[in-house]
Amino acid sequence: MFRYFIANILGKASALALKIMKRRIPYYPGYIALKICPDYLKYVKKPKTIIAVTGTNGKSTLCGILNDYFTSQGLYVINNKGFNIETGIAAMFLSQKRRADVAIIEIDEQTTDKLFKYITPTYYICTNLFRDSMKNNSNIDYNLSLIKNSIPQHTKLVLNADDLYTVALGEKKDNIYFGISSKYDHGYASHIFSDLVYCPKCGSKLHVKDTKYFHIGNVECLNCGYTNPTRDYDATISLEEKLLYVSHNGKKYQFPLAATSIFNIYNYLAAISVILELGYSEDSISKFLSSAHLIQTRYRESKVGNLPIIVYMAKGQNPVACSSVFNDVTLHDGKKCLLLMLDDVMDRRDSTETISWYYDTDFELFNNKDIERIIISGARSKDVYVRMLLAGVDKEKISVLDKEEDMASVIPYKDVDKIFVLHDITLYDHSCMVVDKIKEMGEKLW
Amino acid sequence: MVIEILYPEVCNLYGDSGNILVIEKNLSSHNIIKTTLLDEPYFVKHKVDFVYLGSMTPSIEKKVMEKLLPYKDIIKKMIDDGVMFLFTGNALEIMGKSVTFDDGTTTLGLGIFDITSKVDENNRYHSLFLGTYDGLDKDIVGYKCQSSVSSIGNDSLFKVTKELNNASCEGIHVNNFYGTNLLGPILVLNPFFTKQLFAKLGYDGKLFAEDEMIDAYNKRYNELSNENIKL
Incomplete structure (x- = not known):
């Protein structure tokens, strides 16, 4: 218990010190507390x-x-x-x-x-x-x-x-x-992989009744009858009414x-x-x-002139998170310009990032006629470019840049209806900078 | 030419679908058979020129070992006859004597190579990789992410230039069997190696997106060659 009291005092003191120094390291007081009292959470x-x-x-x-x-x-x-x-x-x-x-x-x-x-x-x-x-x-x-x-x-x-x-x-x-028991018309089934192909009980091929995304959906094993459990909270989506019915x-x-x-x-x-x-x-x-809205770091919208700028976090190294965001982008109406910043900023600082996850991610979704331009930036932009080509995306639509700072200058502002900025979790600040640049460039045009 | 991709619906972990994409983009004029876990391998009853198997989860690995064990003599003979195999990631372990999994169970491998493997998910090994391949003047680049350690004897595929554990060799190369723990996907990251491999199958054209792949290779090679790189 003595350790706990000391951990509490020093942990709080470190939080205060960070506040005074205007440093944002939210986990650090916890680090101090655990260092002093390893079973701090017990007390x-x-x-x-x-x-x-x-x-x-x-x-x-x-x-x-x-x-x-x-x-x-x-x-x-x-x-x-x-x-x-x-x-x-x-x-x-x-x-x-x-x-x-x-x-x-x-x-x-x-x-x-x-x-x-x-x-x-x-x-x-x-x-x-x-x-x-x-x-x-x-x-x-x-x-x-x-x-x-x-x-x-x-x-x-x-x-x-x-x-x-x-x-x-x-x-x-x-x-x-x-x-969700109702069908969802905006799902897609042609992912580059699925983590669930065979019945976990008997090993037979699972029958997919409807897919929401990846292996999420209604499935049934036609051999042993294994299926989703009864939903205590069973939802039906009505996109037209913008309502969610829950039984x-x-x-x-x-x-x-x-x-x-x-x-x-x-x-x-x-x-x-x-x-x-x-x-x-x-x-x-x-x-x-x-009046609910998603957390700012995950999704935000703004405008330059009448052109919407939609910013999504596309969590790098996480293929399902990225593919889901990619799919969501394609569901928007109109001609689109995509800005991709998928590097892990920590990795690129002193190493060369693993890119194998690109090949678990559905870049094939960008092989889409409504996507007018794709601008790739960052240390791994050449690798993303290769992935795009293997996904069948037209190379004429792709711009490859080294620096995020330059992305705003190659957007075909007059030819698109929406601009999407997709960034890794570690590139939130960079995404803000890119949006500022887009607004700067755009305001000169309107 | 007949190319058999074994169990692509489940053996596609860590981006190894990229290897399949490269095979399909470049060798599409040939007969490419995709065998599922519920099918008998095509090579059992037909002549096949190239077999590919990618990375998988431990639970799938057990199933694949059980599925392939009855055909170990056929596979051994195919290797002796010079049929090309490319096994990536933990697929290589299947060719060994046994794999001991995290739950303590041991599954018999095909016993074709002198390898034993032990899975330890809590102590995974990660490293960037730079190495060489005999007869190729361009280095090999890639990554390793292993939850198992395999004791590999002679007949290595690559010589190691840089790797975190200071190993001297990597993978297995016997006749036209190419087995490597390298991820990447290896065929995407190493266009020069891919070209040489496909040339052995009679493909002498330019790779799909070859210039762009070389461009990306050069950038990665330069990064890996930097002495300050964090492996």
């Missing part, structure tokens, strides 16, 4: 409601939605905001001014065993499981086993019924399943559709499921969703 004041979120994609977005909702209800919420390993989680608890009402904890798949030694979440959501970064996550089998072997006994799992890998986490428990226990709820991307609809559905489980009203959720 922290734990809120009554703890919602943990893991999975390959959507963790930060889902946590952001939950954080915003509970805050909108007047509760004191703590959230580790993407800093999803032990240090970030410790820093989150350090930041508590008093015992919080709710903790929303994003957890990296490889941190689950360390965290759950000390913390038992009320609800534990797994968004989805896919192949991910080769370096960090090895393969989907490995991630599945890491999560599965660390689930606390008394936590309630909230699982994506449309992802049979996620479903495999909860085979022995009374779980809550969310999913639960015989009751039908209706919510504004706060996003049109299928992967974000799943994020909203997971949030709705947990919020309803906690007994909050349909009205409060509807009111929240009618």
Whole structure:
């Protein structure tokens, strides 16, 4: 306990020092606390409601939605905001001014065993499981086993019924399943790979009834009958009405559709499921969703003249995240100009980045007549160019540049209806700079 | 010419679909057979000139080993007869005596090469790679991401110039069997090697996007040659 008190004092002091120095290293106070007291998380004041979120994609977005909702209800919420390993989680608890009402904890798949030694979440959501970064996550089998072997006994799992890998986490428990039973017309099935081809039970080829994206969807084994579990929160999407209908226990709820991307609809559905489980009203959720927006670092829109600039984070080394964003871009109307910045800024500083994930990513989606120009920049731009050509993209449409700074000057402003900036998670600041340059250039034209 | 791609629907980890893309883009005038995990390999009953197998998850690796084990004598004879094989990533392990997986189980390999492998997912090995290939004046570039360690004897494919573990050799090369742990995808990252490999199959044209691949190769080679590169 003595170590805990010292860790608390020095951790908070380091947070104050960072604030004075105007340095933004949110996990650092947690690093200090854990250095002094390795089992710091055992002693922290734990809120009554703890919602943990893991999975390959959507963790930060889902946590952001939950954080915003509970805050909108007047509760004191703590959230580790993407800093999803032990240090970030410790820093989150350090930041508590008093015992919080709710903790929303994003957890990296490889941190689950360390965290759950000390913390038992009320609800534990797994968004989805896919192949991910080769370096960090090895393969989907490995991630599945890491999560599965660390689930606390008394936590309630909230699982994506449309992802049979996620479903495999909860085979022995009374779980809550969310999913979308209606067809989704904007999905595509011709991915360069699928992580789920054969039945996990008998090994026969799975029959895909409908695909939402990658292996997420309604599937059935025609040999042994294995299929998605019954959805406790069963959603139907109406893109025309911009509504999400959710059936639960015989009751039908209706919510504004706060996003049109299928992967974000799943994020909203997971949030709705947990919020309803906690007994909050349909009205409060509807009111929240009618003005909800995704976190700024993931998606933002602005304009130059009348030309929309849409910025997506396309998480590098993560093929499903990138392919999903690529697909979303192609669903927009009109002629498009794409600016791609997919390098990992940490990697390119002193190494040469692995690019094998390009060949797990659906660049084939850019072989599309509505894409007028593709501008690639960064240390690996020549590799992206080769990938584009192998995907069948017309080389006349592609510009290859070394520096992000130059991208704005080659946009055919008058020939396109929308500009898309797709950037890696580490290039958020660069994306802001590029958008500023686009506005600068564009304003001279209008 | 008949080219057989084994189990592409599941043996496509770490970007090895890129190798398949290169094969398809350049050798499309030939008969390319894609064999699924539920099919009998085409080479069992037909003459095949080139067999490709890519990286896979450990659970798939076990299945592939079980699927191919009954055909080990046929595969051995094909190698002896000079049929070309390219096995990338952990596909190479299948050709060894056994693989011991993280769950403690051991699965018998085809036993064609003197390799034993042990998977340890918690201690994975990552490194950039620079090496040489006999008879090619351009170096080989690539990456390694291994959750298993294989004890490889003689008959290496590449000599190592740079790698984190200071190994001296990489992969296996026996007759026309080419096995390597290198990822990349190797055929995309190494257009000169790819060209030489395809030439052995009788392909003497220019590779699809060859100039662009060489451009990307030169940039990567220069980076890897830098003595300050973080491997």
